[in-house]
Amino acid sequence: MIFFPVATARTSADPGLCAGRSRAGSGGWALIRGIVASLALLYLGLPPAAAEEDVETLRIVYFTQEVERPSVIYGLDEPPQDEGLQGGRLAIADNNTTGQFTNQKFEFFEVVVPVDGDMVAAFRELVGQGYRHVITNLPTDKLLKLADLPEAQGVLIYNAGASDDTLRNADCRPNVLHILPSRAMLADALAQYLIWKKWRKWFLVVGRRDEDRLFAAAVRRAAGRFGGKIVAEKVWDYGPDARRTAQAEMPVFTQGIDYDVLIVADEIGEFGEYLIYRTWEPRLVAGTQGLVPTMWHRTHEQWGGWQLQRRFHKLVGRWMTPLDHAVWAAVRVIGEAATRAQSTAFDKVAAYLRGPEFALAAFKGVALSFRPWNGQLRQPVLLAAPRTLVSVSPQRGFLHQYTELDTLGYDRPESGCELD
Amino acid sequence: MLAALVAFLVAFAIAPLPTAEAITIYVSNEKDNTISIIDGDTLEVVETVPVGRRPRGIGFSADNRQLYICASDDDTVQVLDLETLTVVGEIPSGPDPEVFVLHPDGRILYIANEDDNLVTVVDIEERTVLAEIPVGVEPEGLAISPDGRWLVNTSETTNMAHFIDTETMEIVSNVLVDARPRYAQFNHDGRYLWVSSEVGGTVSVIDAATREIVKVIGFSIPGISREGIQPVGVRLTSDGRWAFVALGPANRVAVIDARTYEVEDYLLVGQRVWQLAFSPDESLLFTTNGRSNDVSVIDVGRLKVTKSITVGRFPWGVAVRP
Numbered sequence: 001m002i003f004f005p006v007a008t009a010r011t012s013a014d015p016g017l018c019a020g021r022s023r024a025g026s027g028g029w030a031l032i033r034g035i036v037a038s039l040a041l042l043y044l045g046l047p048p049a050a051a052e053e054d055v056e057t058l059r060i061v062y063f064t065q066e067v068e069r070p071s072v073i074y075g076l077d078e079p080p081q082d083e084g085l086q087g088g089r090l091a092i093a094d095n096n097t098t099g100q101f102t103n104q105k106f107e108f109f110e111v112v113v114p115v116d117g118d119m120v121a122a123f124r125e126l127v128g129q130g131y132r133h134v135i136t137n138l139p140t141d142k143l144l145k146l147a148d149l150p151e152a153q154g155v156l157i158y159n160a161g162a163s164d165d166t167l168r169n170a171d172c173r174p175n176v177l178h179i180l181p182s183r184a185m186l187a188d189a190l191a192q193y194l195i196w197k198k199w200r201k202w203f204l205v206v207g208r209r210d211e212d213r214l215f216a217a218a219v220r221r222a223a224g225r226f227g228g229k230i231v232a233e234k235v236w237d238y239g240p241d242a243r244r245t246a247q248a249e250m251p252v253f254t255q256g257i258d259y260d261v262l263i264v265a266d267e268i269g270e271f272g273e274y275l276i277y278r279t280w281e282p283r284l285v286a287g288t289q290g291l292v293p294t295m296w297h298r299t300h301e302q303w304g305g306w307q308l309q310r311r312f313h314k315l316v317g318r319w320m321t322p323l324d325h326a327v328w329a330a331v332r333v334i335g336e337a338a339t340r341a342q343s344t345a346f347d348k349v350a351a352y353l354r355g356p357e358f359a360l361a362a363f364k365g366v367a368l369s370f371r372p373w374n375g376q377l378r379q380p381v382l383l384a385a386p387r388t389l390v391s392v393s394p395q396r397g398f399l400h401q402y403t404e405l406d407t408l409g410y411d412r413p414e415s416g417c418e419l420d
Numbered sequence: 421m422l423a424a425l426v427a428f429l430v431a432f433a434i435a436p437l438p439t440a441e442a443i444t445i446y447v448s449n450e451k452d453n454t455i456s457i458i459d460g461d462t463l464e465v466v467e468t469v470p471v472g473r474r475p476r477g478i479g480f481s482a483d484n485r486q487l488y489i490c491a492s493d494d495d496t497v498q499v500l501d502l503e504t505l506t507v508v509g510e511i512p513s514g515p516d517p518e519v520f521v522l523h524p525d526g527r528i529l530y531i532a533n534e535d536d537n538l539v540t541v542v543d544i545e546e547r548t549v550l551a552e553i554p555v556g557v558e559p560e561g562l563a564i565s566p567d568g569r570w571l572v573n574t575s576e577t578t579n580m581a582h583f584i585d586t587e588t589m590e591i592v593s594n595v596l597v598d599a600r601p602r603y604a605q606f607n608h609d610g611r612y613l614w615v616s617s618e619v620g621g622t623v624s625v626i627d628a629a630t631r632e633i634v635k636v637i638g639f640s641i642p643g644i645s646r647e648g649i650q651p652v653g654v655r656l657t658s659d660g661r662w663a664f665v666a667l668g669p670a671n672r673v674a675v676i677d678a679r680t681y682e683v684e685d686y687l688l689v690g691q692r693v694w695q696l697a698f699s700p701d702e703s704l705l706f707t708t709n710g711r712s713n714d715v716s717v718i719d720v721g722r723l724k725v726t727k728s729i730t731v732g733r734f735p736w737g738v739a740v741r742p
Contacts, residue, residue, distance in 0.1 A: 094578075097537055098556055101591070310535055339578075359619065361576070365669075367647070404647065
């Protein structure tokens with residue numbers, strides 16, 4: 001019943017992988033199809049028991065569950081089957097290069113639960129074997145289900161797949177850290193740029209799915225925080241695949257509204273692309289399509305980013321996606337904390353990475369650290385078009401008494417979560 | 421014979437002192453694929469020489485007749501003849517060379533290969549690779565002790581200064597410093613090593629004998645956020661008096677009393693100040709300013725910025741020839 005396709009840290013490239021894909025917007029939790037088949041080839045049996053007292057070894061799990069993926073408009077950009085995993089593999093190699101000098105060893109286990117598999121049982125099994133650092137690529141409901149298990153109380157979960165703001169507020173958990181930016185962080189990053197451009201009047205177009213409504217809520221919140229004005233809001237509920245009708249429908253849909261920028265909330269990419277070049281007025285599109293806020297983008301090359309892009313491409317044969325980057329960052333967070341704490345002991349690593357000294361260099365120009373009140377990794381957010389990096393937020397001039405990174409997302413005074 | 425000696429000394433005394441008149445400043449322009457040549461007398465660009473792709477770290481041969489240039493995107497170190505201003509050769513460097521340091525004997529070049537976690541050791545005359553030393557992730561800064569005994573490499577992602585014995589070519593100690601160490605520099609007598617941490621925003625001073633950090637220097641500039649201060653290039657005067665630290669996007673060079681480690685001043689220069697180089701008499705300090713495409717000239721005696729010289733796009737490395 002429990003499926004455990006598990007591989008130890010692998011550093012070899014698989015040249016047969018499909019081309020890179022940059023996921024727009026947020027969320028980023030990949031709906032992986034066929035990954036089980038792929039990983040079955042790597043199946044090496046159950047992971048070795050982690051209970052043995054090897055203080056020099058730190059074991060990290062990447063945990064995800066396969067899901068049925070809704071169809072999107074074009075089948076052009078299938079998410080790579082190994083999306084996420086490969087970011088972890090690169091980071092494990094980096095951790096181990098450093099580990100040579102600190103007598104620390106890092107191991108990476110990859111667990112993919114099939115669609116109908118028993119996720120909870122798989123998780124319990126892992127924890128029972130002593131695994132305590134678990135990077136998840138799971139949606140909010142499944143993440144909370146795991147985090148609330150009695151067995152999970154001595155575990156740290158690194159959320160690399162769920163961008164819901166509720167996880168950073170009412171549904172925060174002391175044993176969960178959030179590596180990827182929340183929707184509020186993404187929307188704030190976009191809003192700061194639009195305000196800096198003086199494009200203040202926004203036309204919000206929202207898709208028909210729950211996550212689209214959450215993204216739209218984040219945009220509304222950002223408008224209120226930074227002085228944007230939502231002059232109109234419409235729901236796109238015309239169903240998928242409007243390829244033949246878009247030229248007729250989109251101009252009419254956007255007619256009669258005076259706005260600077262159309263902000264679209266369409267996380268799975270059902271219709272957002274159709275808006276571009278088809279609005280009634282000649283206007284820009286941003287949000288989940290067009291100009292998108294994202295954790296990572298293949299065109300990012302500043303601050304040594306090109307080095308990471310090159311190393312990833314050399315290893316994997318495609319470009320790093322936001323999910324790859326989130327898993328990379330999670331593994332590096334753990335590695336950096338172990339290096340600095342000079343220990344692989346769970347308590348020491350967990351204490352260090354949440355402490356005030358923690359600083360991860362992650363190719364974004366400034367050090368990343370965790371917000372103590374909700375466990376969110378504070379980070380700059382990239383603003384990218386398909387083939388160009390447009391800007392990086394926070395924008396200059398959005399000030400903060402402690403760190404400008406906290407102008408993105410839920411800051412301490414407004415947080416619905418008080419872990420510290 | 422005494423008369424001859426006196427005559428010699430007199431002749432020497434009245435000969436022009438090696439002043440700024442004779443010096444020439446070379447600047448690598450990362451995005452233009454050129455070297456700008458600045459006349460030390462007029463402080464104006466007199467020539468722009470096309471070189472390999474993405475030139476970054478530069479430095480002279482022991483006889484000052486050639487300029488070695490890391491052409492990062494061409495995976496080589498080029499040799500520019502300074503008489504003819506033509507590229508006359510290449511030194512095998514390994515992939516993506518960013519910076520190098522020359523052994524005091526002038527024969528051995530140590531090159532950091534960012535992508536491969538290696539420091540490549542090259543015999544310049546033989547044009548052969550003597551060794552590849554595995555180091556931490558993304559090696560960058562390189563420094564060599566004045567006596568040539570110790571090579572130090574900083575690795576940007578591992579966040580260490582690796583002390584390498586130049587005889588055995590093996591790492592003997594690793595000193596953990598703040599995030600993303602970019603540059604390393606020994607002081608004049610080799611007792612201390614200064615390492616800048618770009619993302620950490622600090623400079624660590626390490627006792628070269630004990631390999632312990634004796635001081636972590638922080639920076640604070642009114643109106644500039646903590647994250648906006650990113651130390652990169654470091655230069656120390658040979659009298660042990662001053663240290664200068666380029667602070668990247670803070671657009672300032674910090675002036676540090678090298679005896680007390682106190683920051684005495686912040687000199688406003690061009691945007692994203694990156695690397696630094698003294699004139700041979702240390703009366704002038706030149707800075708490359710990547711984003712404003714210029715070089716600032718600092719009068720070391722007065723601690724004032726006196727001039728800015730427009731060069732190519734994204735000036736990166738700077739070297740001053742006597």
